[in-house]
Amino acid sequence: MEALDYHAEERRKAEFDVEEMKIVWAGSRQAYEISDRVARLVASDPVFRKDNRTMLSRKDLFKDTLRKAAHAWKRIIELRLSEEEASKLRFFVDQPVFTDLHWGMFIPAIKGQGNEEQQQKWLPMAYKMQIIGCYAQTELGHGSNVQGLETTATFDPETDEFVIHSPTLTSSKWWPGGLGKVSTHALIYARLITDGQDHGVHGFIVQLRSLDDHLPLPGITVGDIGMKFGSGAYNSMDNGVLRFDHVRILRDQMLMGVSQVTREGKFMQSDVPRQLVYGTMVYVRQKIVADASCALSRAVCIATRYSVVRRQFGSHNGGPETQVIDYKTQQSRLFPLLASAYAFRFVGEWLKWLYTDVTQRLQASDFSTLPEVHACTAGLKSVTTSATADAIEECRKLCGGHGYLSSSGLPELFAVYVPACTYEGDNVVLLLQVARFLMKTVSQLGSGKKPVGTIAYMGRSEHLLQCRCEVERAEDWLKPNVILEAFEARAARMSVTCAKNLNNFANQEEGFAQLATDLAEAAVAHVQLIIVSKFIEKLQQDIPGKGVKRQLEILFNVYALSLLHKHLGDFVASGCITPKQGALANEQLRLLYSQVHFDNPSLLLYMVLLLERLLQSTSF
Ligand SMILES: CCCCCCCCCCC/C=C/C(=O)SCCNC(=O)CCNC(=O)[C@H](O)C(C)(C)COP(=O)(O)OP(=O)(O)OC[C@H]1O[C@@H](n2cnc3c(N)ncnc32)[C@H](O)[C@@H]1OP(=O)(O)O
């Protein structure tokens, strides 16, 4: 049988409403229709072809990227695409490019941190792409430690200007995407100095290149930082280096939404938290979580299609060999990844809601949910990108030798995706931010302040610290409440243990340094609980379509029980479940895989196949 016949055969067996499942994945019928229409538009346009890009030299790849970006912009204008459609179009073009930073960070930073006047001045030019901006925060010496940035912005009251300067080699801006070749402007982060006093890191808009001839302006040294990991991949982006030699900008080019400097040079802090200067990172982390399910679904789609077509061993009397998808080991490696794609999809939807909610609250000067939103975006960004990066590599292995070929799509996907574990906050650094939030929550438990939202479960920690799981048979693990309580008990116990152990140190800082590994693990447990609980909430919604909910329930159980199996040590050590119950969870997991594949043939497989339009350049 030909590969296509195998796929058709698997599709034919689907026992659920495929159209409805597509809508669940997209989030709404409208979102699905937009996605489908824009995907076709991109796939049918020869300018957007991508099958040759791993073979292009850096220079040709970069030219190809510029051509695509210009063509994308032309199509967006010609077709009068909405913001949502335009962003989908860029998504399907699927090639890292300077516009990601222009639309994804430069504009959001001005919106989030600029005052009304500044927004009116800069945004219309940015929306029309008359200026192109990047986000220049990281320096050669400091990326994670934002407070350690060295670039200075010194106010000169005589001229009403800031003098932007790079005082050391390590203060050179290093990494910003779009900076190396393209950007005309940058949102730079620098230490604000007025009257000899350092007020910490703030954002400033600086013009880098002439709008006439694109040459760097006086005092600016700028360039590309060179080749990055993998062929093709992120090399389409002009990540750059930037140095300032006493460059002067007007006072109103400091973003003044959070703090201001007056004409007299007086520093004024608004009554908003200073952390709002970090707001753009929160916004992008939330986007990155939404994006994780897309990257993961692509990899899983490739590996599943391959596993259906590929046959190894097991021929009887000259008959066909066994499809590799029928091997238990293949299933136990692949199905949890498929389940994770759906889990990340749903938690991403919820995070988008949380982010919209905090934005509305901030506009009404309600800052109460900011710490939770920071912890959720940081933690989910960390856990989903780490899992996705690992999953892409696992999918490569699931495709045997063929997975190592560029034409499988997996090497390029991996090379493009893995920096997500580093940019927008190194994943370990971000987990430690979550841990900080958790320790603060535990320390306030006796104070009468009731934990709410994603940490509401901590309010039941007395119960969670001593509860015992009641599972007696494998099928007991199919009850959402049983799973939820096991995850809550594990997360609460790990946090409380860390908090107790911190008391053994002379001070909190020393304790944090010594217990960092345990703290990061407690953060992972908390974040996995969030993902599990949001999946359960999704299943409590009305989900139309024959068999759709049932399939999602199977995926939920696969997701939760595979995590439980992987982290069994944590679950058992925290005392809520016994090793025997852990073994029953594993037994149930095996049954789920079998159920998926034999009683209910190919259901999961079909769910992957319907995502195939995402794969425009892969060939299995
Ligand atoms: C189709 C869509 C695709 C998706 C689009 C993807 C495109 C992406 C392209 C990639 C581009 C990449 C860009 C970048 O990488 S930009 C640079 C990003 N850099 C970082 O992320 C740096 C990470 N470091 C930090 O964020 C901070 O330095 C850190 C939080 C680690 C520490 O900051 P600081 O020293 O100031 O803080 P403390 O730990 O002392 O904390 C002080 C309090 O502030 C709270 N806090 C910290 N951060 C935030 C925040 N963002 N929001 C709200 N609150 C925050 C922190 O919890 C502390 O609170 P408490 O005092 O109450 O404990």
Ligand SMILES: Cc1cc2nc3c(=O)[nH]c(=O)nc-3n(C[C@H](O)[C@H](O)[C@H](O)COP(=O)(O)OP(=O)(O)OC[C@H]3O[C@@H](n4cnc5c(N)ncnc54)[C@H](O)[C@@H]3O)c2cc1C
């Ligand atoms: C592809 C790509 C695109 C990027 N785009 C941009 C951009 O557009 N704009 C921009 O400003 N920046 C950008 N960056 C920079 C990025 O944000 C930083 O690289 C990132 O924040 C990590 O900082 P770092 O490089 O200083 O890592 P480091 O902090 O040096 O990390 C090195 C190691 O130290 C560990 N570590 C650091 N601090 C701690 C700690 N407190 N406790 C425990 N371990 C710690 C980390 O876990 C890591 O293992 C980009 C980076 C990449 C790779």
